[in-house]
Amino acid sequence: MHFGFDAEQIAGRDTVAALxxxxxxxxxxxxxxxxxxxxxxRGLWDELAALGVQGLLxxxxxxxxxxxxxxxxxxxxxxxxxxxxxxxxxxxxxxVPLVAAVGDPxxxxxxxxxxxxxxxxxxxxxxxxxxxxxxxxAKSGGSVGSVGSVGSAGSGASAESAGSGGxxxxxxxxxxxxxxxxxxxxxxxxxxxxxxxxxxxxSVDRTRDLARVRPRPGRAGAGTWLGxxxxxxxxxxxxxxxxxxxxxELVRTxxxxxxxxxxxxxxxxxxxxxxxxxxxxxLQMEFAAPAxxxxxxxxxxxxxxxxxxxxAKAMASDAATGAARTALQCHGAMGYTDDYHLHLWLKxxxxxxxxxxxxxxxxxxxxRELGI
Amino acid sequence: MDLTWGVEDEAFRGEARAWLEANVPRPALPSGDxxxxxxxxxxxxxxxxxxxxxxxxxxxxxxxxxxxxxQWLIFEEEYYRAGAPQRVTQNGIFLLAPTVxxxxxxxxxxxxxxxxxxxxxxxxxxxxxxxxxxxxAAISSxxxxxxxxxxxxxxxxxxTRGAFCTHLFxxxxxxxxxSRHRGLTYFLVPLDAPGVTVRGFGRLDGDEGFAEVFFDGxxxxxxxxxxxxxxxxxxxxxxxGSERGLTLRSPxxxxxxxxxxxxxxxxxxxxxxxxxxxxxxxxxxxxxxEAYRLxxxxxxxxxxxxxxxxxxxxxxxxxxxEMDIRLHETALALQGEEGxxxxxxxxxxxxxxxxxxxxxxNEIQRNIAxxxxxxxxxx
Numbered sequence: 001m002h003f004g005f006d007a008e009q010i011a012g013r014d015t016v017a018a019l020x021x022x023x024x025x026x027x028x029x030x031x032x033x034x035x036x037x038x039x040x041x042r043g044l045w046d047e048l049a050a051l052g053v054q055g056l057l058x059x060x061x062x063x064x065x066x067x068x069x070x071x072x073x074x075x076x077x078x079x080x081x082x083x084x085x086x087x088x089x090x091x092x093x094x095x096v097p098l099v100a101a102v103g104d105p106x107x108x109x110x111x112x113x114x115x116x117x118x119x120x121x122x123x124x125x126x127x128x129x130x131x132x133x134x135x136x137x138a139k140s141g142g143s144v145g146s147v148g149s150v151g152s153a154g155s156g157a158s159a160e161s162a163g164s165g166g167x168x169x170x171x172x173x174x175x176x177x178x179x180x181x182x183x184x185x186x187x188x189x190x191x192x193x194x195x196x197x198x199x200x201x202x203s204v205d206r207t208r209d210l211a212r213v214r215p216r217p218g219r220a221g222a223g224t225w226l227g228x229x230x231x232x233x234x235x236x237x238x239x240x241x242x243x244x245x246x247x248x249e250l251v252r253t254x255x256x257x258x259x260x261x262x263x264x265x266x267x268x269x270x271x272x273x274x275x276x277x278x279x280x281x282x283l284q285m286e287f288a289a290p291a292x293x294x295x296x297x298x299x300x301x302x303x304x305x306x307x308x309x310x311x312a313k314a315m316a317s318d319a320a321t322g323a324a325r326t327a328l329q330c331h332g333a334m335g336y337t338d339d340y341h342l343h344l345w346l347k348x349x350x351x352x353x354x355x356x357x358x359x360x361x362x363x364x365x366x367x368r369e370l371g372i
Numbered sequence: 373m374d375l376t377w378g379v380e381d382e383a384f385r386g387e388a389r390a391w392l393e394a395n396v397p398r399p400a401l402p403s404g405d406x407x408x409x410x411x412x413x414x415x416x417x418x419x420x421x422x423x424x425x426x427x428x429x430x431x432x433x434x435x436x437x438x439x440x441x442x443q444w445l446i447f448e449e450e451y452y453r454a455g456a457p458q459r460v461t462q463n464g465i466f467l468l469a470p471t472v473x474x475x476x477x478x479x480x481x482x483x484x485x486x487x488x489x490x491x492x493x494x495x496x497x498x499x500x501x502x503x504x505x506x507x508x509a510a511i512s513s514x515x516x517x518x519x520x521x522x523x524x525x526x527x528x529x530x531x532t533r534g535a536f537c538t539h540l541f542x543x544x545x546x547x548x549x550x551s552r553h554r555g556l557t558y559f560l561v562p563l564d565a566p567g568v569t570v571r572g573f574g575r576l577d578g579d580e581g582f583a584e585v586f587f588d589g590x591x592x593x594x595x596x597x598x599x600x601x602x603x604x605x606x607x608x609x610x611x612x613g614s615e616r617g618l619t620l621r622s623p624x625x626x627x628x629x630x631x632x633x634x635x636x637x638x639x640x641x642x643x644x645x646x647x648x649x650x651x652x653x654x655x656x657x658x659x660x661x662e663a664y665r666l667x668x669x670x671x672x673x674x675x676x677x678x679x680x681x682x683x684x685x686x687x688x689x690x691x692x693x694e695m696d697i698r699l700h701e702t703a704l705a706l707q708g709e710e711g712x713x714x715x716x717x718x719x720x721x722x723x724x725x726x727x728x729x730x731x732x733x734n735e736i737q738r739n740i741a742x743x744x745x746x747x748x749x750x751x
Contacts, residue, residue: 001381001442002374003669004677009373070373255746270749272735275742282741283687290666291659297373311659360652367655372637 003290005070012056012067013074017081019047024082026341029207033344037175037209038085045086049115053088057097063113064100073241073296080245083348085207087120087173093238095119095181098188098229106190106224108179120177121235122169122213123355166214167199172351174198174211182215187228191215195222205347230300233309236356240292240309240316246349247285247320250327253342254278258330274330281319281326288312288319307369310362317352317359324349375669377446384439385446388425392454395419403719404460405581410536413460417491427465427489434481435489441672448622453631460533464488464495468541471558475599475607484560498528498542498561498585499608505530506736508543509552509605513587515544515559521594522546524559524567524587532730534583535572538563543604556604560596567591577722621692623665629699629720630661636706646706653702660695667691683744686737693727693734700724 005013023044031040048054056072058064072093079088091112096119099109111117168182175198180191196213203210215223255278258269268274292315295308302308324346328335335342353359377385397416404413420426421435429444430436439447459465465488472484487493504510513526524544531540540561547555563570567590572580599607637654640646667688675681700721704711712718728734742748 001377001669002673003666004673005373251746255748259748266751267749269742270751272739275746275748276735276738278746278748279687279690279738279741282746283690286684286687287660287663287667287691290670291663293373293670294375294666297375311662315659315663363652363655363659366659367651370634370655370658372634372641372651372654 003294005074005293009068009071009074012071013078015051016048016053016075017078019044019051020078020082020084023047024084029083029085029344030341032085032207036206038087038173038207039176039209041084041086042176044084045088045118046115048086048088049113054092054096054115055113056092058100058109058113062100062104063110064096069237069296069299070293073237073292076238076241077245077248077292080242080348080352081249083207083246083249083344085173085209087118087177089235089238089242090121090173090181091119094121094231094234095179097234098181098226098231099190101229102227105226106192108190112179117178118173118176119179119181120171120173121231122171122180122182123235166217167212168214169212170201170210171198171213172203172208172210174200174213175209180213181226181231182213182223183231186225188226188231189215189223190226191223195219203347203351205344205351207344207348208351230305232356233300233306236313236362237292237295237309239352239356240312241296243316243320243349243352244285244289244292246345246352247281247288247316247323250320250323250342250345250349251278251281251285253345254281254327254330257334261332261334268330277326277330281323284319284322288315291315304369307366310357310365310369313357314359314362314366317354317362320349321353321359377442381440381442381446384443385450388447388450389454391423391425392450392456395423396454396456400455400716401457403579404458405533405575405577405579407536407580410460410533413457414491414494416457417459417461421490426461426491427469430469430485430489434485441676445622445624445668445672449624449627452622452624452628455628460536461488461491461494463497463532464493464539467497468495471541471598471607471610474610475558477595479595480560480598493539494533494537495539495541496531496534496537496563496583496585498531498540500530501527502529506733508608508732509556511543511545511556513542513544514548515546515557517546518591521596522557522559522592524561524590524592526587528585528587529582530730531583531585532581534563534570534585535580540585541598543608546604547602550602553605555602556608557601558598558604558607559592560598561587561590561592565590565592575722576725577719621689623661623668626661626664626692626695626699629696630658633657633699633703633706636703640706647708650702650706653698654706657695657699657702660691660698664692664695683740686732686740687745689731690728690734690737690741693724696724696727697721 024041028041032038052065053075055064056067056075060066076089076093096112099112108117112119171177171180178193180196182189182191195216197216199212201210201212258274259267261268292312295312298305298308327342328346331342334340401412401416402409404410417426424435424437427436428439428447429441432438469485469488472481488495499508501511501513503512513528515522515524528542540563542559543556544559545555546557567588569586570583572583575581633654637646637651700717703717704721743750
């Protein structure tokens with residue numbers, strides 16, 4: 001038994017953190033906000049690839065780094081900490097390991113690993129099946145928390161996609177992405193950009209660069225089938241790790257703020273009401289984080305993996321949502337402006353708390369795994 | 373990171389489980405916070421000691437097994453999983469003993485620890501006074517130096533199981549001129565000493581689990597000072613760290629409650645009688661207990677690696693105490709009209725309500741977390 005990070009995991013995290021601190025600066029983030037896309041940070045994508053982040057989970061014999069999921073979770077927490085507006089979770093934690101596991105039928109793996117290609121996930125529209133879908137199984141294409149169902153997949157077409165012109169869901173970083181991963185009852189499909197239609201929609205977080213996605217009608221045979229990998233769990237765990245970084249950073253920056261901001265002649269952080277808000281936010285973050293590391297350490301194929309991932313996402317979503325509320329409240333009106341940077345973190349939390357399964361959806365799944 | 377148990381640890385678990393299965397009293401003992409129940413619990417404590425399960429993590433010379441902190445966690449998990457009795461010796465074993473190991477002389481260790489392990493001496497904690505609860509440094513009970521020792525005067529209160537114990541460890545003001553935290557000394561006092569009066573009184577649940585202890589010119593020796601004259605505050609803080617953190621509240625207690633809650637819901641669901649509006653809270657309760665287990669594994673890894681537990685024990689205390697209430701509240705709610713019955717769930721609920729109060733109220737813990745972990749200004 002050892003619930004701690006080894007030197008290699010910490011080194012991996014710290015190397016990426018140093019790059020992110022340098023390149024994903026506040027001005028860069030604000031530029032992305034203004035642009036409505038992570039495009040101004042496209043250069044950082046190449047630098048992340050040079051460090052081996054995109055290929056972190058891929059085996060070394062295909063050019064990957066061959067590192068473990070705990071390192072991945074630590075790295076993703078760092079990307080959350082700086083609110084990185086690029087689809088690194090989608091590419092590195094979901095796309096690359098899936099593509100590598102099925103032997104790269106589309107011939108994209110080397111260019112994903114070297115940073116030439118960005119991959120995103122089509123999320124969220126698979127809700128038409130309701131929350132009754134069975135846990136941890138690809139057979140329930142309609143299960144919330146899985147990525148969107150494949151609208152064009154014949155008999156598997158969901159009611160929603162059938163009724164909405166084949167739109168299967170929302171993808172972040174849609175303007176930048178070269179590849180789109182779509183999950184459905186028949187498995188996961190990989191589409192090139194020219195094989196999908198995109199309908200840009202505004203997200204509360206402008207850096208999300210969100211669009212509705214559908215496989216382009218009338219192109220039978222388009223896309224590449226990637227089998228039935230556990231991509232929903234990978235995405236949920238990846239989002240949970242990012243939420244840990246986001247929430248912890250919100251607490252940290254708020255602590256700094258309440259030490260510096262004076263009212264009634266004293267720092268507002270000296271008031272018990274403020275102290276207790278921040279103690280509670282810390283409490284929730286500190287108890288959610290081990291659930292995320294534990295789910296990562298269990299690894300795929302472990303008996304309790306589905307339960308552990310869902311617990312991690314439920315706890316991380318709730319803790320980060322709470323931290324966001326606390327951060328805003330303790331910043332007062334300062335935090336309620338769009339000049340000040342706090343809102344960038346708040347809005348990312350709101351997006352990721354709901355993406356890849358809400359806290360309530362994942363709790364329900366934990367319950368099913370526990371036999372109730 | 374490795375979240376599996378090694379072969380030795382699994383063997384230890386197997387041995388503990390087998391012993392508990394063969395020895396845990398059935399039906400469960402009555403409350404240990406009543407006079408009759410306490411006597412039955414003492415028999416149980418002595419059976420634990422006889423087979424060296426009373427203090428597994430202590431060195432063998434004092435009655436333990438020299439078990440690792442990991443194995444202690446495993447033992448606790450098995451203990452509560454088996455539904456074994458509450459530990460009426462716990463305030464000695466889990467609060468005083470770590471302090472004796474850290475601050476005691478060789479003579480004190482030899483005199484105090486083996487008899488504590490054997491449940492020959494039963495220790496209660498003398499912290500609170502009528503005018504000093506959360507504000508522990510406000511105590512006014514005093515110790516006056518004599519030629520060969522000390523004389524104690526004053527009153528302690530809310531002393532858990534004080535009416536049934538034989539000894540008390542507590543803080544007394546030894547230097548009335550010194551400022552609050554200074555000038556306190558940690559004393560070890562036999563409760564049969566002349567001048568001691570103990571008066572038991574009922575807790576919220578009606579059991580005589582509390583006592584007032586009066587000291588009226590009680591003579592104690594120089595050897596009854598633990599950890600240095602006027603150094604009592606730092607010695608006591610070592611104990612309260614234990615109380616808030618790991619040693620008193622192992623995850624096994626709460627994972628066992630969460631499993632019972634799950635079983636309650638499952639049984640109702642099987643009978644078609646589950647109130648599904650509570651299902652989400654049952655699951656959240658189970659996750660809270662599991663999160664406490666994981667947090668503890670992380671903390672123990674860090675302690676085994678040489679770190680010293682610090683102010684994060686305040687977070688720990690807030691978590692387990694408030695979780696414990698939620699788990700019991702959910703269980704009572706699930707039972708609907710039957711919830712009011714004076715049964716194990718109700719007793720557990722009543723006890724859980726004391727969690728955010730004792731060992732420093734949770735309001736104080738939140739202050740400590742904010743000031744010492746986050747560095748927020750005291751004033």
